[in-house]
Amino acid sequence: MFDFDTLVERKSDKCRKWDHQFVCSRFGDVPADFIPLWIADMDFMSPPAVIDGFQRIVQHGTFGYTWCFDEFYDAVIGFQRDRHQAAVDKSWITLTYGTVSTLHYTVQAFCQPGDCIMMNTPVYDPFAMAAQRQGVRVLANPLKAVDNRYELDVELIEHQLNTERPKLWFFCSPHNPSGRIWRADEIRLVSDLCKRYGVILMVDEVHAEHILDGQFVSCLTPGGAALDNLIVLTSPNKAFNLGGLKTSYAMIPDDALRQRFRQQLEKNSITSPNVFGVWGIILAYQQGLPWLDALNGYLQSNARYLADAIKTHFPHWRMMNPESSYLAWIDISEDTMSATGLTEHFARRAGVVIEDGSHYVQNGENYLRINFGTQRSRLEQALERMHNVHRR
Numbered sequence: 001m002f003d004f005d006t007l008v009e010r011k012s013d014k015c016r017k018w019d020h021q022f023v024c025s026r027f028g029d030v031p032a033d034f035i036p037l038w039i040a041d042m043d044f045m046s047p048p049a050v051i052d053g054f055q056r057i058v059q060h061g062t063f064g065y066t067w068c069f070d071e072f073y074d075a076v077i078g079f080q081r082d083r084h085q086a087a088v089d090k091s092w093i094t095l096t097y098g099t100v101s102t103l104h105y106t107v108q109a110f111c112q113p114g115d116c117i118m119m120n121t122p123v124y125d126p127f128a129m130a131a132q133r134q135g136v137r138v139l140a141n142p143l144k145a146v147d148n149r150y151e152l153d154v155e156l157i158e159h160q161l162n163t164e165r166p167k168l169w170f171f172c173s174p175h176n177p178s179g180r181i182w183r184a185d186e187i188r189l190v191s192d193l194c195k196r197y198g199v200i201l202m203v204d205e206v207h208a209e210h211i212l213d214g215q216f217v218s219c220l221t222p223g224g225a226a227l228d229n230l231i232v233l234t235s236p237n238k239a240f241n242l243g244g245l246k247t248s249y250a251m252i253p254d255d256a257l258r259q260r261f262r263q264q265l266e267k268n269s270i271t272s273p274n275v276f277g278v279w280g281i282i283l284a285y286q287q288g289l290p291w292l293d294a295l296n297g298y299l300q301s302n303a304r305y306l307a308d309a310i311k312t313h314f315p316h317w318r319m320m321n322p323e324s325s326y327l328a329w330i331d332i333s334e335d336t337m338s339a340t341g342l343t344e345h346f347a348r349r350a351g352v353v354i355e356d357g358s359h360y361v362q363n364g365e366n367y368l369r370i371n372f373g374t375q376r377s378r379l380e381q382a383l384e385r386m387h388n389v390h391r392r
């Protein structure tokens with residue numbers, strides 16, 4: 001019913017992933033016929049219902065200032081309820097200009113220079129940027145790889161909370177880069193620790209929509225996290241490939257926290273939405289779900305293919321099971337080349353652009369990250385090219 005196999009021409013759309021000039025500025029000289037499997041952006045067109053909806057707006061031809069009208073709130077409430085069993089009240093929701101920007105405003109709203117923020121590493125690099133750009137320290141708590149799956153180091157966390165007293169805990173759920181889905185008891189534990197040590201819990205649920213193996217638990221489900229010290233950030237950007245719309249939202253149940261957060265947004269006049277951004281959320285959440293379900297099936301199959309190809313061609317690498325998302329996290333510590341050496345080698349020699357894990361916040365140095373959110377034939381071609389140039 002949905003076609004994820006046809007190659008979509010993206011070199012002309014000025015996206016960072018496919019723009020040769022941009023890619024060379026990041027990765028050095030890369031051949032013109034390169035295959036990009038790096039930045040978290042998929043090579044699929046957005047759901048037909050979203051494209052049709054945008055076409056109607058364009059056809060109408062007026063793009064005046066807009067506002068957060070009821071359909072926006074209804075879409076978010078309905079989506080969170082039906083997809084994640086989360087009971088969200090309209091008053092909790094605040095539209096924002098992208099999750100990454102919102103991480104920055106959150107730090108500005110709740111921290112002073114010299115404070116610190118707990119995060120479980122390796123983790124998505126803007127978590128650290130958002131802190132450091134405000135003069136706030138990163139309190140890194142390394143995840144433990146147990147049987148090639150990440151686990152929280154609870155003892156160390158409690159020690160760090162007690163001695164460092166961070167203001168915020170940035171918790172990535174599901175976790176980027178590994179795709180690890182946190183269980184309900186783990187979420188409750190994180191929430192309980194935040195309560196005990198007076199830490200505000202900020203949960204980034206951006207990767208919640210691509211669940212490939214397991215069951216996502218929203219911290220807003222009944223019995224999830226405590227609601228009185230919680231900030232949840234998310235967006236439809238990963239799920240429906242809408243990153244360029246730069247629109248997202250926060251859900252904050254507690255009145256006082258929400259007020260402080262909104263004051264910070266108002267200081268920067270982050271009040272009225274981008275017309276395509278607000279409609280993008282409505283269209284995707286209300287009409288994009290059959291597409292999303294079909295896509296997740298496709299991604300599951302790509303993940304299986306990639307795991308098999310790595311076992312066959314690179315048997316000394318170890319890929320974590322991507323329980324969610326379309327990013328593979330691969331331990332290459334047994335390779336004779338470093339992760340940076342491998343990414344350079346693949347980019348120059350094979351024209352395959354992947355990322356090494358060192359740009360993540362800590363503990364990613366021995367990992368490669370491969371974005372498998374692309375057409376299967378392209379993924380196969382990339383793996384073949386990598387295999388052809390690789391010498392252990």
Ligand SMILES: Cc1ncc(COP(=O)(O)O)c(C=O)c1O
Binds near residue numbers: 098124
């Ligand atoms: C954990 C995480 N949060 C946020 C984002 C970006 O979200 P947005 O497009 O809403 O800024 C990403 C993108 O890769 C991500 O991995």
